[in-house]
Amino acid sequence: MILSDGKVELVRRHNKVVYQDGNRLVKVFNEQKPGSDVFNEALNDARVSEAGGRVPKVLEVSQIKDGEWEGSWALALKFIPGSTLEELIQQDKSNLEEYLEMFVQLQINIQTADAPLLNRQKDKLRRMINGCKTIDPTVRYDLQMRLDGLKGGTKVCHGDFVASNVIIPDDGSSPYVCDWAHVTAGVPEVDAAQTYLLLQVKHPERADMYLDMYSKMSDTPKQLIFHWVPVVAAAELARGRQKREKFLRNQVESVFNDV
Ligand SMILES: Nc1ncnc2c1ncn2[C@@H]1O[C@H](COP(=O)(O)OP(=O)(O)OP(=O)(O)O)[C@@H](O)[C@H]1O
Ligand SMILES: [Mg+2]
Incomplete structure (x- = not known):
């Protein structure tokens, strides 16, 4: 090139x-x-x-x-001429609720599709957590036990679903989603746990509103989402992005809590 x-x-x-x-x-x-x-x-x-x-x-x-x-x-x-949803939210904070609703609906729509040939969510999470030696082996063992209970879904789970990965085209057509490096075939509530965690790290003021909306709009109990937060927090630590590392470690260790 x-x-x-x-x-x-x-x-x-x-x-x-x-x-x-x-x-x-x-x-x-x-x-x-x-x-x-x-x-x-x-x-x-x-x-x-x-x-x-x-x-x-x-x-x-x-x-x-x-x-x-x-x-x-x-x-x-x-190249898609347009703005990311994150840019629109930053420019027009008063309409956060409306933008978040669009964001959640888009994620739910994506998660209705089956794509069984994608990498498997369970395998990917297992590999990432096993490879993260900065997590205590006893904690890793509990995370792996929790992962053992994950059903092998085949729904499209973006894996990094955040507003900066949503492009709203200038021509008024439907949104595009970019950045599919982490997509897997899996279970939607794990993907929702991932987005919830990323929001807590980057935009904590939006996290609870997102969770409420996702839970109601997809008819998913919040408990099912919370259950996967320690697991996705461990995978996030494994990516080594380092943002709010202490917060992520606390989330990982909540695997010992009785959720
Ligand atoms: N096809 C596209 N058309 C227009 N803009 C795009 C397109 N793909 C990406 N972008 C813009 O470039 C930015 C970065 O791209 P992308 O999200 O794929 O990479 P990234 O966030 O650096 O990746 P990663 O999350 O893997 O680190 C996006 O947030 C979006 O603003
Ligand atoms: Mg991106």
Whole structure:
């Protein structure tokens, strides 16, 4: 892949840079990122799209040919002109409830689709938690016991469903959801626990409103969601994002509470 001189940097994170390059959105990963992860993200995009999800179309996965990123793996998607739902919430905080309702409905709609060929939620969580040696082995054992009780669902679970991954197109068409690196086939309430946890970390003022809405709109008791919070908190720790690490560790240790 060749990037043009007119590319515009949108996001820079520890392991990647995201550019708009004409009508392409290009995610360029650093050399530590295995090519298999990048192909997996593209495969996830294709599978979710085939299951009926509204996902920006994958254009290409290849290594960058020259310049500062020469040799890095990159994923090119169709660029969707619009704003993220997070940007809209930030610009118009008075309508938070309305935006959150749209957000929850979108998540529930996604979770109605079956995509059994995606990676399995239970396997992914098990692998991540087992690999996180900073969690005490006794705690990890209890988390694994809890995971043993997880039924192997086949519903599309985004795995990182937050408002910055929802794009509201300028042309007034339905929202797109991006960033499918963590999607699995699984059980919706685990995905809801994940979003609840991410909101507690990034936007705590929205977390309880989200939980209320998700519970009522999907007819899911909150207890079923709380049950998975220690497990998804452990997986979040395993990702090493480090944001509010102490809070996450407390959530993980709540596995000992009788939920
Ligand atoms: N196809 C697209 N069209 C327009 N904008 C996009 C598109 N895909 C992503 N974006 C924008 O780029 C931002 C970053 O992309 P993305 O969410 O895929 O990466 P990320 O958040 O860095 O990934 P991760 O959560 O894996 O670290 C999004 O929040 C969105 O603003
Ligand atoms: Mg994102």
